[in-house]
Amino acid sequence: MEKHLINSIKHIAHSMFQKNYFGVFHGSISARTSIHSFIINKKETILDEVTEKSFIELNCSRSRDYRWNEASVDVNIHEGIYRALPNAKYISYTMPPYATAYSLYHKELIPRDYYGHEILKKITIFDPKTFQDWHKRASKEITNFFVNSNEHLLLIKGFGLISYDRDLTEMVKKVAILENSCRLLTIGAVL
Numbered sequence: 001m002e003k004h005l006i007n008s009i010k011h012i013a014h015s016m017f018q019k020n021y022f023g024v025f026h027g028s029i030s031a032r033t034s035i036h037s038f039i040i041n042k043k044e045t046i047l048d049e050v051t052e053k054s055f056i057e058l059n060c061s062r063s064r065d066y067r068w069n070e071a072s073v074d075v076n077i078h079e080g081i082y083r084a085l086p087n088a089k090y091i092s093y094t095m096p097p098y099a100t101a102y103s104l105y106h107k108e109l110i111p112r113d114y115y116g117h118e119i120l121k122k123i124t125i126f127d128p129k130t131f132q133d134w135h136k137r138a139s140k141e142i143t144n145f146f147v148n149s150n151e152h153l154l155l156i157k158g159f160g161l162i163s164y165d166r167d168l169t170e171m172v173k174k175v176a177i178l179e180n181s182c183r184l185l186t187i188g189a190v191l
Helices: 003-018 075-084 097-105 114-120 134-147 168-190
Strands: 028-032 037-041 055-059 090-094 123-126 153-156 160-165
Touching (some): 003 028, 003 168, 075 090, 075 134, 075 160, 090 168, 097 153, 097 160, 097 168, 114 168, 134 153
Antiparallel strands (some): 028 037, 028 090, 037 055, 153 160
């Protein structure tokens, strides 16, 4: 695996963990390494202390082998997005607390802060309806959303945030802006 790529993800994952976007055993981050391959964190990886051994490289064009079982439980979501969107270079699944809480009671997010308004404009909140079979449906429904929209962020009611981009820093910046916008809306509602 590319040392530079791992170091970039390691730095970002640590920052996102510190911000509480990743939990101890939930969340995922991946990077495309070739047209048919990507690296993703392993199932038991704590995203605060990422090393090269925390990742596994998978190939989408070959049949699945034992390595797919070692990958994050979100691997099907990442694979679906990489297959459908050639411009996706990085993908993350996070559960930022304010954004996830905001998703429980709203159908859309219209930021009222400067950066949220300028960069995000408006975010539709996706309702998975039921969680009983969400894990089976998630990959297809998330991929379809991204294929049929120009969005790079998908806030899912009660589930969290899926994001992708060609640039790792841009992806994380949008996640942080979305979380900050939700935090400000929540604090503003109390005042």
